[in-house]
Amino acid sequence: MKRWWKLGQWAVRADVRRGADYLQFLLFTAVATYLVYQMVPAPSPSVWLALLWVVVLFSAMQAAFRAFHEPEALWSYLNQLVRPEELFWVKSAQIAVHTLTTAAAALLLFALFFGLPDSAQTIGAAAKIGTALGLGSLALAATMSFTSALASRAGSNPTLMATLSLPLLMPTVLVVRRASSLAAANQEWSELAMPLFGELVVWALPLALGSVLMPYLWKQ
Amino acid sequence: MKNGFSIAWKTAAAALVSYSLVAGFMAPVPRLFILNETIRNLYFHVPMWFTMIALMGVSLGHSIASLRTPGTAALESDRKARLSAEVALVFAALGLLTGMIWARFTWGAYWTNDPKLNGTAVAVLIYLAYFVLRSSVEDPEKRARLAGTYNIFAFVLMLVFIGILPRMTDSLHPGNGGNPAFGSYDLDNGMRAVFYPAVLGWIGIGLWIVELRDRLARLT
Numbered sequence: 001m002k003r004w005w006k007l008g009q010w011a012v013r014a015d016v017r018r019g020a021d022y023l024q025f026l027l028f029t030a031v032a033t034y035l036v037y038q039m040v041p042a043p044s045p046s047v048w049l050a051l052l053w054v055v056v057l058f059s060a061m062q063a064a065f066r067a068f069h070e071p072e073a074l075w076s077y078l079n080q081l082v083r084p085e086e087l088f089w090v091k092s093a094q095i096a097v098h099t100l101t102t103a104a105a106a107l108l109l110f111a112l113f114f115g116l117p118d119s120a121q122t123i124g125a126a127a128k129i130g131t132a133l134g135l136g137s138l139a140l141a142a143t144m145s146f147t148s149a150l151a152s153r154a155g156s157n158p159t160l161m162a163t164l165s166l167p168l169l170m171p172t173v174l175v176v177r178r179a180s181s182l183a184a185a186n187q188e189w190s191e192l193a194m195p196l197f198g199e200l201v202v203w204a205l206p207l208a209l210g211s212v213l214m215p216y217l218w219k220q
Numbered sequence: 221m222k223n224g225f226s227i228a229w230k231t232a233a234a235a236l237v238s239y240s241l242v243a244g245f246m247a248p249v250p251r252l253f254i255l256n257e258t259i260r261n262l263y264f265h266v267p268m269w270f271t272m273i274a275l276m277g278v279s280l281g282h283s284i285a286s287l288r289t290p291g292t293a294a295l296e297s298d299r300k301a302r303l304s305a306e307v308a309l310v311f312a313a314l315g316l317l318t319g320m321i322w323a324r325f326t327w328g329a330y331w332t333n334d335p336k337l338n339g340t341a342v343a344v345l346i347y348l349a350y351f352v353l354r355s356s357v358e359d360p361e362k363r364a365r366l367a368g369t370y371n372i373f374a375f376v377l378m379l380v381f382i383g384i385l386p387r388m389t390d391s392l393h394p395g396n397g398g399n400p401a402f403g404s405y406d407l408d409n410g411m412r413a414v415f416y417p418a419v420l421g422w423i424g425i426g427l428w429i430v431e432l433r434d435r436l437a438r439l440t
Contacts, residue, residue, distance in 0.1 A: 143377075146373060150353070150366060150369065150370055153362070153366055154353060154356050154357050154366055155356065155357070157356060160352065160353065160356050163349050163352050163353075164349050164352075164353060164370065166345075167342050167345035167346040167348075167349050167374075168346060168349075168373070168374060168377050170338070170342045170345075170381065171342070171377060171380055171381040174335070174338075202380075205376070205377070205380065206373070206377070209372070209373050209376055209377075210373070213369045213372060213373060216287045216365060216368065216369050217365065217366065217369040219365065
């Protein structure tokens, strides 16, 4: 328990130390949203959702890449303290928080600039969109945690991270798009149950795989 | 004994493929609306995908072996994993090509936004990313470890993508979205007598190519 507490503290301190990076992700989200607004001021609901996910995906990918971008000496120190899978879980949690923050900021900015889709003007509908977006963001973060760890081991190359991540994120993107489309159309919770379960599956699967593979990946 | 078995399965693979090529063009097929003679593509297109999946499975097996064994044995397994993935990609390209030709005559377009088609395209992208990862790491042992972990991670996600997701959504592809698959096309089993030998034969040919390439790689 104490070890977990230490790791968590270290992750939070690392985030605080790099506060400017955090602001940078949010600024990127804001600029991207404004750019999209200039190009497509009145998108249809499906385009609205597609643009939202594109902004979330690319903002989150930057955050995920930085999460494993630490000096080699620090990794050597951490490797003596914790097992690789524990490191993966903490880093996954950190990336999940970043992605959720980015997604929340993007949803807020989209609501501000474009407004919510006509079918989703009620609090209940907004809650459904929020749930689909939140679970979808966690699912994206889980896959990106592993590819970010892989890219950091292969020389911390952001292009490589994108090359490895994008094909693997396609299934997740399709699942989350379906769930969020139904949420934006204000479908009943019973209709949303299966797509939301699908989001949970594409969240849990990369986490489970990452936990099993991390010791091999992280071996010095 | 080992040499005799090797000759036997290679001869059998060549014979089965030859038989399926001749029977695939000459044997009678059910007369079905829209499909007409294009139904023969089943003997050529589907075996390509079966072979691709089989070879990717072989590649996965070698990747697992490379992570579990130390030293030069790991490098040997890694080489076999790479070669299997390379040959699998060739079969994927052939599968896409034969599928596109069939789609042009039955759906009216070479490519449609279909989950099954997108799934296979992404599967190809995932394995192209595998080769990008390999080329970005210089140290052979590190490359074997990183490529091995990615291969396992990617294979599982790819199976989810091409096997499960298309069944959850509407698809034009036979066998998905309520469309008839192979079992419904031919009730007198005439097509099965050509299809199954074709699958077995092409998988054998794929394994044979991998073996030849491995022998060549060991020489150079």
